[in-house]
Amino acid sequence: MKYINANKVLPENLIVEIQKYVQGETLYIPKPETRRRKWGTSSGGRRMLDHRNEAIRNSFRNGSSIQQLAEEYYLSTETIKKIAYSHKQ
Template sequence: MKYTNAKQILPERLLAEIQHYIQGESLYIPKQAQAYRKWGSLSGGRQALDRRNDAIRQAFRHQSSIEQLAEDYFLSVDTIKRIVYAKQK
């Protein structure tokens, strides 16, 4: 997380008001709700994991064992179980 000196960016009146409530401590200011993006939405990581998980479910439906899938995808048996037994959206 990047820290910015409030004195450098906030108007003096706003800084004085914030100092009324908190002084010399770190203050986290969250993004506005519309600014949030889900994990992996920009990089494509989420889509890649979804495709991988779909392939794992498909292979499981076609009689691949959980142990074999764990070996094929370099994942733990518990992770494979979580993927194949999870309720679909």
């Protein structure tokens, strides 16, 4: 996260109003809910996990055991169960 000086981007009257609450501190202003991205959408991590989970579900449907999948994917048997029994297609 980069630092931006408020004097360069905000009108003076807004800075005066903000100074009633905070002075000389770093203030984080979050994005609106509509602009937020879900975890992993920028990096591709979410897509990678979705592909892995689909492969786990397919293998389970085709006869692989929970234990075999746990060993193959280095995940706990409980995690494999959650993935294998989920209703995502």
